[in-house]
Amino acid sequence: MSSSTETDYKFEGWAGLTADACKGEMSFQSFEPKKWDEDDVDVRIQYCGICGSDVSALSGEWGPVDKVAPQICGHEIVGEVVKVGKAVENDLKVGDIVGIGAQSDSCRECESCKNGEENFCTKQTITFNAPYNRGSAASAGSVSRGGFAKYWRGPSRFAISVPSTMDPASAAPLFCGGVTVFSPLSEYGAGTTAKNVGVIGIGGLGHFAVQFASKMGAEVTAISRGENKKEDAIKLGATKYIATGGDVKRGIEGHQRSLDLIICTINPEELPIHDYLPLLRPHGYFILVGVVPKPLAIPAFSLILANIKVGGSNIGSPAIIRKMLDFAAAHDIGTKKSPSKYIQKYNMNDINKALPDFRDGKPRFRFVLVNTDNGGKL
């Protein structure tokens, strides 16, 4: 009972086979998609953002690359629905433009799934290199395949419609990078209870955070190492800019107790978190969205003194993604009328140039790969 306008597509993509994948060694090849379940959709991929964790996985930071090869990464996917199962969710139809973020499945049975917070499900499947734990895909041992490919197949619950006014290329990086910062800004009241918001790191997720927080009505302080992101940060909506010059303790002088919420988008080997905490007002939140490798070292006293909280935030549920897209559409963030100036596009065929550039720190903000033969526009 599936409906489809196109049936002769093949699942092919750019696979990482060794830890040299990001050095220009991605290999175009066919792959086994998820075993079909009737709540699935197939999507013709037009755009896929590159996110730090793709590069981490493909570089062997998450374990030997060849053990889970071929790795089809990419988890900021936007494309057109070409097939829907008879148990499709989200009212999806063939021809719809949808996006898929970092999560592709969840158990549907736990408290979190039932609450519509699938991103906390302990049996979830992330969008690349992970086993499916549900349905025929589980029994078949299907592994999730991401968006560095021509087609994507997965559970329709995690394929979210892109509003028609949105620019699909600009929307792609919102599905992981965007929602990862939108979620805590929303949870901790940016613009309402948190009038003053700080954003640490502006180049990657940070630029979304500055944009969203300012549109939510917050006064935004952008915090970066150097001065080179200042002009962009102000354009994005920040009203203050702190350049720490690498010495956080000194850099924040004069700004103590000025912020209600800090979103930390950087993840250096070791984060001098203690030096940032004096920026917070009493009751303030310091929220990490990137996995800092070394454990945070936090003196209890620095939390107790002014009821400070240090926390983390994990992507966003389908419901939060939907909320973010509606917010972006309503506030003209990445719409067709004003597409993002903060993405740099590469033809997906040039992935072996794009990934090395990404690894070398070349993206000032966000990279998006484009499948021109699937209708994506450079």
Add this chain to the structure above:
Amino acid sequence: MSSSTETDYKFEGWAGLTADACKGEMSFQSFEPKKWDEDDVDVRIQYCGICGSDVSALSGEWGPVDKVAPQICGHEIVGEVVKVGKAVENDLKVGDIVGIGAQSDSCRECESCKNGEENFCTKQTITFNAPYNRGSAASAGSVSRGGFAKYWRGPSRFAISVPSTMDPASAAPLFCGGVTVFSPLSEYGAGTTAKNVGVIGIGGLGHFAVQFASKMGAEVTAISRGENKKEDAIKLGATKYIATGGDVKRGIEGHQRSLDLIICTINPEELPIHDYLPLLRPHGYFILVGVVPKPLAIPAFSLILANIKVGGSNIGSPAIIRKMLDFAAAHDIGTKKSPSKYIQKYNMNDINKALPDFRDGKPRFRFVLVNTDNGGKL
């Protein structure tokens, strides 16, 4: 224009002079009280609780004892007002029963003071061994003197009326120990948004936390090392009890993601905080109220995974103390009708027995010193 029924009192108390003070070396002597300001009150002390930080200060953990000697500690004070200045606050009158907690003054000018959150004032004065920064006391170099004494003098804003239905001896330890846990229970929604509350450590502040949280309508899980506090924890209102046996990771098995809020009242040299975090549901809070000496080591991942927060909480403002006392009175916690079964009284003249007993870990819950000659009842 001060009014007073009693004028011939002397400021005398038990002073710590060396780091051996708590070994039975407290010395009864007269001391210089705060220089009088017209917003002050004098209080005839009837009861004073013993709290961990008194013993820390008197044992030299906060710096050499003799440098700030004579140390008149004690910061869970209850007594009768005997003199009020003409600029008295809180509508206090001679004869009123009031209490004073860990804080005795604040600047009145900062954002926190103006918001009624004096406990976050960076120029605050704690109740013992600290300089006053305001009024004639500041110019005179007055140092705060606590409750191990016959009389207390200080700013009336920090002397809070004890409701007439409360048992004054039971009320004393609420002024620091009680409010320190009441405040975060209240801030993080115990019984409302936080249906399931865990309390780590039951002997000291923990017993207040179990009592308050259960009366707020939460399901309370008491978490302790051994089984010896189980019966009391259940009587205090806990419905679950976890004895970790010193191995937290193993002890919490089967209880993962069962709690919305954890109040941690213990402060060992090093806290295995990472092992406790799996107890929390998504969005949960782990709140410390005791200064753990070694910095907390927290893997970022353990916070990010389920939007977990680790925070601290710092005593409570006069407004929160008032709210707590009203709550205690309304829920029959330490009232004249049901005085606390969890305090052990010593005549204050026996302080050189009480402090060594406290240091030796003898209090099952809370110690209260009694000035029988000032109307305190053993």
